[in-house]
Amino acid sequence: MNTDVAARLGGWQQAWRLAAAAALGIPFWFSIAVVLPPGCVADTCSWFVTGDPLIAVGCLAALLWRRRFPFTVALTIAVVSAASALATGAALLALCSLATRRRPVEIGIVVLAYVTAAQFAAELYPIRTLPAPIWLQVALPALSAGIAVATGVAIDARRAEVRSLRDRADSAEREQAARAAQAQAMERNRIAREMHDVLAHRISLVAMQAGVLDHRGDLAAEENRTLIRGIADGSRQALEELRDVLGVLRADPDRPEPPQPTLDRIPELVADARSSGLDVTLTTTVTGTPPETVGRTGYRVVQEGLTNAAKHAPAADVHISVAGKPGDGLHISIRNSPAAAATTRPPASGFGLLGLAERITLAGGSLDHHPTPDHGYVLAAQLPWPRHDHGKSA
Known part of the structure; x- marks a missing residue:
C-alpha cells in the first residue's frame, strides 16, 4: 500500500x-x-x-x-x-x-x-x-540559467537537510527504543532478583522441615502432621513464586510489578521460620517508617539471615534485632547460637551474601558477617535513614 x-x-x-x-x-x-x-x-x-x-x-x-x-x-x-x-x-x-x-x-x-x-x-x-549590446544578449540567458542553477542547488540542500533530520529522528527513535528495552530488561531482572530471594528462603525452610522429618524419629503424630503441612504449604508457595519469577522474565512490559515487602513484613518471616522449626527471637525498636529502599533492603537482610540459619544451623537459636530512627540509621543484626550443622543441606548458589552486599552498597549502607567466638554466626547491616525524610511509606 x-x-x-x-x-x-x-x-x-x-x-x-x-x-x-x-x-x-x-x-x-x-x-x-x-x-x-x-x-x-x-x-x-x-x-x-x-x-x-x-x-x-x-x-x-x-x-x-x-x-x-x-x-x-x-x-x-x-x-x-x-x-x-x-x-x-x-x-x-x-x-x-x-x-x-x-x-x-x-x-x-x-x-x-x-x-x-x-x-x-x-x-x-x-x-x-534595435540591435541589443552583446553584453545584454549574454547577460539575460546567463541570468536565467543562474537562477535555475541556484534553485537546483537550494533544492538539493533542502533535500539533504530533510534526509539528515529524518536520519536523526530515526536514530533517536531507535536509541529511545533501545533505552526503553534496556530499562525494561533491568527492571525485570531487578524484580526477578527480589523474588529469587523469597524463593530461596522458602525452599530452605522446606528443606529444613524435610530434614527434621528424616532425622527425628521421636516426634509425636501431631508434630509430624505439622511438619508435613508446612512442607506442603511451603512447596506450593515456592511453586507459585517460581511461576511469578518466570512470568517476570518472560516479560510483558505492561505487567504490574508485584508489591515489595518492607520492615512491616518481618514478623511474617519470623512466623514462617518458627513454624518450620527454627527457634527465632525478634526484637524491634524502630521509630517511624523508613524510606522504601531502606525498608525493603532491611527486609532482605533478615530474610537472608534466616535462610542461611535454616541451611547451616537448623537447630540453633536465632536472635534478630532491628532498631533505628530518622537520623540514626537502621541497624539489623541476625545472630545464631552454635549448633551442629545439618546432615543434608539444600544446594546453595553461593551468591546470597554477595547479592545482599551489593544491594546494601547501592542503598548507601554496609554489611558485616562473621563467626562469633562461641562458634555461632552473626550477620549485621547498617543502612542510612536521613533525618529530613518524612517517613515515606513503602
Missing part, C-alpha cells in the same frame, strides 16, 4: 513539474510573438506556430528521462531550445534538475551551451528591433 501511494505521489510530482516547465515557456513564446511583423505568422514565420511548439513538446517528453540521464538530457535540451522559445521552460527545468547533483563541471558545460545557443535564437525570426 505504501509503495502504491509513493508511486502515485511520484506521478503527480512529475506531472506538475512538466506543466510548470510548459507554463514557463509560454511567456518567452509570447515575448517573441509581440515583436513579429504583422502577417508574419501566416507568411514567413510559419515556424513560430508549427516547429517551435513541436520542439517544445519533444523537449518536455525528453524531461521524463532527466533522472536516468541527467547530463545528456540537460545538454540536449539546452542546445535544442535555441530553435524553440516555447522550450525555454524545459531547458531551465533540465538545468535545475542537473544542478541538484552538484557537479560543477557538468553544470558549467550545460550553462555554456544554453547561453551560446541563445545567441542564435533571434536569427530564426525576422524581428525588427
Whole structure:
C-alpha cells in the first residue's frame, strides 16, 4: 500500500513539474510573438506556430528521462531550445534538475551551451528591433540559467537537510527504543532478583522441615502432621513464586510489578521460620517508617539471615534485632547460637551474601558477617535513614 501511494505521489510530482516547465515557456513564446511583423505568422514565420511548439513538446517528453540521464538530457535540451522559445521552460527545468547533483563541471558545460545557443535564437525570426549590446544578449540567458542553477542547488540542500533530520529522528527513535528495552530488561531482572530471594528462603525452610522429618524419629503424630503441612504449604508457595519469577522474565512490559515487602513484613518471616522449626527471637525498636529502599533492603537482610540459619544451623537459636530512627540509621543484626550443622543441606548458589552486599552498597549502607567466638554466626547491616525524610511509606 505504501509503495502504491509513493508511486502515485511520484506521478503527480512529475506531472506538475512538466506543466510548470510548459507554463514557463509560454511567456518567452509570447515575448517573441509581440515583436513579429504583422502577417508574419501566416507568411514567413510559419515556424513560430508549427516547429517551435513541436520542439517544445519533444523537449518536455525528453524531461521524463532527466533522472536516468541527467547530463545528456540537460545538454540536449539546452542546445535544442535555441530553435524553440516555447522550450525555454524545459531547458531551465533540465538545468535545475542537473544542478541538484552538484557537479560543477557538468553544470558549467550545460550553462555554456544554453547561453551560446541563445545567441542564435533571434536569427530564426525576422524581428525588427534595435540591435541589443552583446553584453545584454549574454547577460539575460546567463541570468536565467543562474537562477535555475541556484534553485537546483537550494533544492538539493533542502533535500539533504530533510534526509539528515529524518536520519536523526530515526536514530533517536531507535536509541529511545533501545533505552526503553534496556530499562525494561533491568527492571525485570531487578524484580526477578527480589523474588529469587523469597524463593530461596522458602525452599530452605522446606528443606529444613524435610530434614527434621528424616532425622527425628521421636516426634509425636501431631508434630509430624505439622511438619508435613508446612512442607506442603511451603512447596506450593515456592511453586507459585517460581511461576511469578518466570512470568517476570518472560516479560510483558505492561505487567504490574508485584508489591515489595518492607520492615512491616518481618514478623511474617519470623512466623514462617518458627513454624518450620527454627527457634527465632525478634526484637524491634524502630521509630517511624523508613524510606522504601531502606525498608525493603532491611527486609532482605533478615530474610537472608534466616535462610542461611535454616541451611547451616537448623537447630540453633536465632536472635534478630532491628532498631533505628530518622537520623540514626537502621541497624539489623541476625545472630545464631552454635549448633551442629545439618546432615543434608539444600544446594546453595553461593551468591546470597554477595547479592545482599551489593544491594546494601547501592542503598548507601554496609554489611558485616562473621563467626562469633562461641562458634555461632552473626550477620549485621547498617543502612542510612536521613533525618529530613518524612517517613515515606513503602
